[in-house]
Amino acid sequence: MVTIVKPENLVYSRPQAFTEFPTHYCPGCTHGVAHRLIAEVLDEMALTERTIGVAPVGCSVFAYNYFDCDFVEAAHGRAPAMATGIKRVLPERIVFTYQGDGDLASIGMAEIMHAAARGENITVVFINNAIYGMTGGQMAPTTLPGMKTTSSPLGRDVETQGFPIRMSEILANMDGAGYIVRRSLHDPKNIRMAKKAIRIAFETQVRGLGFSMVELLSTCPTNWGISPLESLTWVEEHMVPAYPLGDYKVAAGVAGIKA
């Protein structure tokens, strides 16, 4: 390995929890940011060896290529069920799912709700970019009213296509949930807050305090049809008002965790 800088000057490097596998994500997509935050937290908490990830179906279907821990690949929406199976036979392992909005809030609605209701001691990272990315930009359960997608070409008409679903608000009502928060990845300040939340979510699991989920407002420049920079602004101007950032459930035991 070539040493480019003196160790004391090194301010940025690939997290140990990452493999060297190049990601397949589109330019400007925030999946890479979300992945990196998880990898940094796994490094900081020294969890990688005992962690088992559950990849979803969606753009992050190949997430298992990028993390240097054991990984399984779930059927669409079933990651929380699969994670339940793993965690119940390996309670000492750290189990997390990484799911998009179609996976978690549409086809996998039953699995996520009941995993939370059971207080399954797993961590969920939920990427909400208001669209189906992998299949090419169809309407998601989180698509905003009026938002154009390939399956709502005139804009989401709430009269016929229903309303967006706010998962953090819903899951916060589950007694089994220990930590439910929504963060955004649209600027450095929010990215830092997102990382803290991911850290607390994993701490929640390590301490056995129940189900934890961090919802991350994310971009999809390719399917939104705007530039990466415009996408970040779009999150701030349109997604944040529809999906308010904040802590929706912080159980008593979780409240004291410092990150």
Added chain:
Amino acid sequence: MPRELLKGNVAMAEAAIRAGLEAYFGYPITPQTEILEHFSKRLPELGRAFVQAESEVAAINMIYGAACTGARVMGSSSSPGVSLMMEGLSYIAGTEIPTVLINVMRGGPGLGNIAPSQGDYFQAVYGGGHGDYPRIVLAPSTVQEAIDLTVLSFDLAEKYRTVVILIADGSIGQMMEPAELPEMRPVNRVDWPWATNGAIGRERRILSSIYIDPNEEEITNLRLFERWKEIQKNEVRYKEYYCDDADFVVVGFGTAGRVALSSVRAARQQGIKVGLLRPVSLSPFPYQVLDELSKRVQAFLVVEMNMGQMLNDVLMATKGRVPVEFHGRPGGVVPFPDEILAEIQRVATTKLSVAPDPRHAWYDRMLAMTK
């Protein structure tokens, strides 16, 4: 172990525990619910995992996750619930991990009823989930056999990294009869070279059914077939009764085979040289024994609690050499020994011909009986 009066569902559940089952995930559905209930009491008291899932869809995916760790894990359901599990079963097969699934079959299609049926033969043996995947299918006809096959299922599933489906029916699940449970085996978690159980001190592992490169998926399908050839070679199981000198052979599995055995014995008392072939492994199917029998018997009578599903395999095995007659009771109806005896008498005394689809003549006979 002493013989006890055991209910089929409870016996299968307890047998699985004694075979080292570590986790069960299920959903209530008649007529298999006693399996779930037994596990709900026994597994927690043994410190093993039990979850009543929100649906059969979730249950099979919990099974999928637990199986990926290398733990001995199983599921159970009845026909409509098994249909819901087919998505997960295909993923499990595509991931090449061992899993045992019990289907206590009931009358269908649709919601159907809760009476014993064999209507899911096609689903278990041929169909079910999407894609090409072989699987082992076993069919017990007594509570004792249900116990023994449950224990065997885990060994086969692990040996071949495959799905093993045990198809019982409502009567096997619900009946009580004397049977002997195996000794309690300790849980033996094997650190399989494929298990995703935490990459401590080793390279990470990935378990997935994705092969995005079609050539790799083709190779995977071929690898599954290689394994299937081994299964076909080693794991054909069946029971023959009175077949040595038989002129006629009844073929039936599970409860239909059990009822037919009574009829065969009654026919023997009347001097009819009839035997019974009861396939125990429906997949791999005992083609060879039927092929051999078809060279020396005069006719076969296939008895099933469905519209003639295993019948196709018997027709394939016997290659049109001799007539194959069919008698079926679909929809949750169990045939009486007397009606099968009457069919044996008819087969033994009538001049039969080889028909392309024996269901037609059977249907006409059924229709005539109801008039």
